[in-house]
Amino acid sequence: MASSIHQFLCSAILFSLLSQSFAQQSFRPKALVVPVTQDSATLQYVTQIKQRTPQVPINLVVDLGGQFLWVDCDQNYVSSSYRPARCGSALCSLARAGGCGDCFSGPRPGCNNNTCGVTPDNTVTRTATGGELATDVVSVNSTNGSNPGREVSVPRFLFSCAPTFLLQGLASGVAGMAGLGRTRIAFPSQFASSFSFNRKFAICLTSPAPSKGVIIFGDGPYNFLPNIQLTSQSLTFTPLFINPVSTASAFSQGEPSAEYFIGVKSIRISDKTVPLNATLLSIDSQGKGGTKISTVNPYTVLESSIFNAVTTAFINEAAAMNITRVASVAPFDACFSTDKHFQHTSRGCCANYLSGSAE
Numbered sequence: 001m002a003s004s005i006h007q008f009l010c011s012a013i014l015f016s017l018l019s020q021s022f023a024q025q026s027f028r029p030k031a032l033v034v035p036v037t038q039d040s041a042t043l044q045y046v047t048q049i050k051q052r053t054p055q056v057p058i059n060l061v062v063d064l065g066g067q068f069l070w071v072d073c074d075q076n077y078v079s080s081s082y083r084p085a086r087c088g089s090a091l092c093s094l095a096r097a098g099g100c101g102d103c104f105s106g107p108r109p110g111c112n113n114n115t116c117g118v119t120p121d122n123t124v125t126r127t128a129t130g131g132e133l134a135t136d137v138v139s140v141n142s143t144n145g146s147n148p149g150r151e152v153s154v155p156r157f158l159f160s161c162a163p164t165f166l167l168q169g170l171a172s173g174v175a176g177m178a179g180l181g182r183t184r185i186a187f188p189s190q191f192a193s194s195f196s197f198n199r200k201f202a203i204c205l206t207s208p209a210p211s212k213g214v215i216i217f218g219d220g221p222y223n224f225l226p227n228i229q230l231t232s233q234s235l236t237f238t239p240l241f242i243n244p245v246s247t248a249s250a251f252s253q254g255e256p257s258a259e260y261f262i263g264v265k266s267i268r269i270s271d272k273t274v275p276l277n278a279t280l281l282s283i284d285s286q287g288k289g290g291t292k293i294s295t296v297n298p299y300t301v302l303e304s305s306i307f308n309a310v311t312t313a314f315i316n317e318a319a320a321m322n323i324t325r326v327a328s329v330a331p332f333d334a335c336f337s338t339d340k341h342f343q344h345t346s347r348g349c350c351a352n353y354l355s356g357s358a359e
């Protein structure tokens, strides 16, 4: 019963340093930047990096709690720098990649003999499958905190190949998902170890295009338009919790979750604490409960009893303030007129049907 919060998130998430180095670079950027836009059809956040030789731009759905980069290798994957990870290699252990496989319809990217495999996960549809672990060149822009700088490359960026069907349910035009989770092969770890900066990143998400967000990997200060500087002084901090049980669609026993959990203790509406079963707010021994931050759920998802309590409290508070309830606007159920209370929008919704299902 995980709940997730992702709206207009503009937060820096802090990590500890990782020592392993993947690549030596002569130019050492302090930080890297990638763009983020919101796809209006699916409300997924989409970023772009460059990969392969010759280099091509690829669009990826941003998955904050995702374990690693996975890419469709069955369609249009042409690269002279593609290297499958050999069974038993250090790359396989770094990726916790078990097993050793052969493939009979190759050789081609995603289908080679004597390689280890991982489990790429489409966290939107909660579908996972097997995929060959491999490396290839990944390029992104560096930044000095304010302006994009020169392009930098990680020559052997670890990722997983996936079959084309795993893209079902993702924004159109994407080739896979970019995992930013707490593993040693997610984007923050690989970039930090390649360029020897702190395993730290900031993510600024915006509403649908044309507005643009960014993800910055590496040390701040982080500067955003218009003239906003995010520093340790201007940020609010909250501890991150580790869920000891994996939340992936498929996993082996004993694996912790790669997702980011925070410690929500109560929910207040109009300064009144909503009555709810507080046990659900902490992660239990089976890994259920707690609050995670997610970029793949289009709306906040609440466990059913919490959802009902929040909806009831909101309806009561709105009535007390003479806010008129109006017809539902799918997927939302409880919607209110904002005529008297806000200047710009004509309707506001607080709750939706999708969120009512228990997760």
Ligand SMILES: *[C@@H]1O[C@H](CO)[C@@H](O)[C@H](O)[C@H]1NC(C)=O
Residues within 6 Å of the ligand: 102, 103, 104, 105, 106, 107, 108, 111, 112, 113
């Ligand atoms: C893998 O090895 C088998 C023989 O053991 C061979 O038939 C097959 O073509 C090889 N596949 C690739 C992708 O090299």
Ligand SMILES: *[C@@H]1O[C@H](CO)[C@@H](O)[C@H](O)[C@H]1NC(C)=O
Residues within 6 Å of the ligand: 048, 049, 050, 139, 140, 141, 148, 151
């Ligand atoms: C770096 O930024 C430039 C200018 O915005 C852009 O044209 C280029 O594609 C970017 N490179 C990468 C690797 O994203």
Ligand SMILES: *[C@@H]1O[C@H](CO)[C@@H](O)[C@H](O)[C@H]1NC(C)=O
Residues within 6 Å of the ligand: 144, 145, 146, 147
């Ligand atoms: C970043 O680079 C831009 C353009 O190259 C420069 O104007 C600016 O002063 C630099 N900012 C920092 C914080 O170094």
Ligand SMILES: *[C@@H]1O[C@H](CO)[C@@H](O)[C@H](O)[C@H]1NC(C)=O
Residues within 6 Å of the ligand: 277, 278, 279, 280
């Ligand atoms: C609160 O939730 C926990 C976990 O689901 C459950 O075991 C417990 O019975 C609930 N308590 C109440 C008072 O409903």
Ligand SMILES: *[C@@H]1O[C@H](CO)[C@@H](O)[C@H](O)[C@H]1NC(C)=O
Residues within 6 Å of the ligand: 320, 321, 322
């Ligand atoms: C709500 O409307 C009633 C009746 O018109 C009025 O007496 C009351 O003061 C209003 N309350 C607020 C909070 O505006």
